[in-house]
Amino acid sequence: MQNSKLLILSSVWVEPKSSAAGGRMLQLIKFFQSIGYSIVYASTASESEFAFDLNALGIESHVVQLNDSSFDGFVSEVQPNIVLFDRFMLEEQFGWRVVQNCPDAIRILDTEDLHCLRNARKGAYKKGVLFQNEMLFTDVAKREIASIFRCDLTLMISEFEMALLENLFKVDRGLLYYLPILIENETIGKFDRRLSFSQRKDFVFIGNFLHEPNWNCVQILKNEIWPELRKCLPDANMLIYGAYPSQKILQLHNPKERFFIKGRAESAEDVIENARVLLAPIRFGAGIKGKLLEAMVYGTPTVTTAIGAEAMYGNLPWNGFIADDNQAFVASAVVLYSEEEVWKNVQQNGFEMVKERFAEHSYLYDLQTKIGYLNANLKSHRQQNFIGMLLQHHTMQSTHYMSKWIEEKNKK
Structure with missing residues (x-):
């Protein structure tokens, strides 16, 4: 108008x-x-x-x-x-x-x-x-x-x-x-140029720390998920990114445990695409989760909870695994990190989900x-x-x- x-x-x-x-x-x-x-x-x-x-x-x-x-x-x-x-x-x-x-x-x-x-x-x-x-x-x-x-x-x-x-x-x-959050056609056109399984490494989490569910996720990763996951994958690191980290978040940084608090990311695309798997053990919250949508866009499979995946995938398969139990969450993360064929298949799930449910022209x-x-x-x-x-x-x-x-x- x-x-x-x-x-x-x-x-x-x-x-x-x-x-x-x-x-x-x-x-x-x-x-x-x-x-x-x-x-x-x-x-x-x-x-x-x-x-x-x-x-x-x-x-x-x-x-x-x-x-x-x-x-x-x-x-x-x-x-x-x-x-x-x-x-x-x-x-x-x-x-x-x-x-x-x-x-x-x-x-x-x-x-x-x-x-x-x-x-x-x-x-x-x-x-x-x-x-x-x-x-x-x-x-x-x-x-x-x-x-x-x-x-x-x-x-x-x-x-x-x-x-x-x-x-x-x-x-x-x-x-x-x-x-919903919309993805531009130009970005969708880059799907076939995303980094491959072998070009990526490590796990990533990203989220604004002024949002309490994100702080809760980091606590769960640090105290419940990562202690078990790092035993299974001794060469992998857990990288935590997010704007406005408080001192209590920064204090969780522990290189000996391969748990790294990185703070604000200059480019969410770079840090998510370079990771092999994004982990988001979300216990409470609402809406749809931007970090999970970004992971799909950048070709990074995810492990999250039912609340994390809520309202995002409709009748389509998830771009990874949905697990509310810590043991299942860790096992799912190990599979995605270790098995290239599984990783490739669920990556394609994410691309299809974006095209069908989040493309701006729709x-x-x-x-x-x-x-x-x-x-x-x-x-x-x-x-x-x-x-x-x-x-x-x-x-x-x-x-x-x-x-x-x-x-x-x-x-x-």
Whole structure:
């Protein structure tokens, strides 16, 4: 849509080299630019040295304040056609102000993953109990689902989570749009040029350490998986990469045990493609796992858990093994590392999965069509979402006065 404007509101800056979430946001930015939108990116965070240079793409960037009426003037001046909230907390903070100042702007929520699901699984894991759906009915869920209803469209990264929203929380499918992490056609064209089995060595794990499931993975690798695995493969190393490693993570570095904490990777592609196998013993979390998708793209077979592989492979064979038991996990890792024919076969599984389920051309035209529909039918679309209208009304009343109170309190 030519001469239209998109405002993105986020609590972070775009860091595609730090996390899959950063890469997804950059994909969304490029998509909207490709259909004629000019973009303003506003964050509540201070500047980051690892942030992507948005100015290089011709994008305006601003810092905005929480609970501050200065945002009203800012959004009124921008006058966006679409506002994209990066996670539900941003919609909570700014959604009512957008409605007040730009009522005709389409409001889109990008969840990345369902926080209520991630938190409930984490709680079950910490307590050592089996996760049950009844654990999802929390205050976080109430906030998150309310935000979904208040928005005109919510981008979902996981088919499993879409089904959960529809069946458990009774969210109308018309409010949801499935958009996984996408892989460019140019990248898919490199599949036949990836490094061979004999050109690779070692095991790798990669993940942003600000994300707690990644820290938990490293602990499991260090204390449960690697002590057994290194006995079976005395020439292999375990390489741990990730942005923002804390001191407690760095202290796990132990060359004698062939367990190496490498820190931030300059190129995820290089470190994943040079490894023979990626290990991800994920115990809790949600969404789809960027590290596992990257491993498929770079031709690196994986061993992960059922939660790790969730919503990624559909009816297709996995690019390695799925094992929730430590003994099976170690045995699977040994097979992948040692048996070239098995390794080649599952590598091809990964390539096929990417082509069938994550190729960008499968989704972007439909997304453009959906946005065109909302532009043309926004009033009727909102009238069909009466729960959203109701929640918006009550949020305007309660959040408005709470925010004003906080703003006045901050002035003292």
